[in-house]
Each structure stands twice: as structure tokens, then as C-alpha cells.
Amino acid sequence: MDDSTGVKPTPPALNLGREALFLDFDGCLVDIAPTPDAIKVPDALPRVLQDLSARLNGALAIVSGRSLHELETFLQGFDGPMVGSHGAEARGMTAPMAHQPAGLSELQQEMASFATRSGLLYEHKSHGGAVHFRSDPAQQTLVEGFAQDLAARHGDFAVQPAKMAVELRPAGFSKDGALALLSELSAFAGRRPVYAGDDTTDEPALAWAEDHGGFGVKIGAGHSVARFRLDAPSQLRAWLMAALEG
């Protein structure tokens, strides 16, 4: 039984010989910050991911809503597979989306103009965009309405709610879809999927791991289909370190 106050067990030790690890980025590996650029990536994190990947025979991937080039910048030193833009772009496997979506620049211009008019932060992304209302949460309903209207006029995009933000991402791509593709790679095939994530955007991927013989780890408070919970990114990083040192 789950509730938002956190009644879930902590995850068992990672089985490096049998499991495949999929890790969300913001709010999961790193703490949420006031703006997307303000996150603090622990210096040791890329090396920890790289070493863990070696111990998993390559069965470790980052799966994020961020643009791929940002993930590569933040995690320099980690060479493994990465999926960005909520499942639309990737390295280490064939890109799920062959081209950037049609109408991308028009959509981005509308988002940027709306954000400027509203005094909010616009995040330019390789396959979409985000309007962040963390600086003025009272504007949430207005931002959501704008995003729904925009998606209705741009059929190649879908609304993606995020933490204190609303995003437009390419329609038809998702993190659980990315897990299905990654699991076809030889490094991941036949291993039990373990997914860690913190947000509504992670719930389909957490469900995918649970449904495919593995398990999910919800990071932080809130309802989740995941069987296990860790309270903060620092706890996830400690769990990863324990697997490395075990």
C-alpha cells in the first residue's frame, strides 16, 4: 500500500550479474534546482556511473527528459547509452526519432514568446521546449492551458507535465518506449530491468520495469507504481555506491 508520505521499502541490493539499470537524471541522480542550469552534478558521479556500467557489463543507461547534448555535457566521463528528450533521441543505439519533429522552430518561438510575456523561464530543447513556472507557481493553470492549446495546433507534439514546468515533446515517444528499445541491445538483453525515477514522466518506465520482471525505485515523495522508494537523490547515489563497493 502506497501513500505520498512514503510507505514503501527501500530497494534490495543491485544484482550486478542479472540486472540492467536505467536511471532518470533530474530529481533522481541530481537534486532539483531553481532553474535547469543551476543543478549541481557531484564531481564523482560520471566516474561512479562509468564504473558501475563496467560491473554491469554495459547494462546501464540514462533516460531523461533533457536534451541529449545537455546530458552529455553534465555527465562527461560516462560513455554509456543515454536517451534524451523523453525517449526521442539517443546515443549508444539507433535514435528513436530519425529527424527533429516538423514545426519545431515555430512551436519553440511561440513558447519563448509566451514565456517572455508571462515573465517565466523558457527552456529551449533539441526536440521541443519547456515553460518553467517555479518562479511564479500561481501561473500554473495559465501555462497548462497555453500548452494544451499549442499541442492542439501542433499535432506532432504532446504535452508533458513536469515538476513546476510544462513541456512539449514529440508525440509518440516515451521513456518506457526507450526501455523497450534499450532492452534489445545485447548488453541489456535477458537482464531484469531496474528503473529509478522521481516524476510523473517516469511512471510509465517504472511500470515497464515492474511488468518485465524487474522493479522500480521511486525517488522522493508521491504516489508511484514502483515497489521501492528512496527519499532523495543522495540516497540513490549511496545505493549505487554500495553496489559498486559490494
Ligand SMILES: O=P(O)(O)OC[C@H]1O[C@H](O[C@H]2O[C@H](CO)[C@@H](O)[C@H](O)[C@H]2O)[C@H](O)[C@@H](O)[C@@H]1O
Ligand atoms: O527526465 P528528467 O531527467 O527527470 O528531466 C525532466 C526535466 O527536468 C528538468 O526540469 C526539472 O529540473 C530542473 C532542475 O532541477 C528544475 O528547475 C525544473 O523545475 C524541473 O522541472 C529539465 O529542465 C527538463 O528539460 C527535463 O525534461
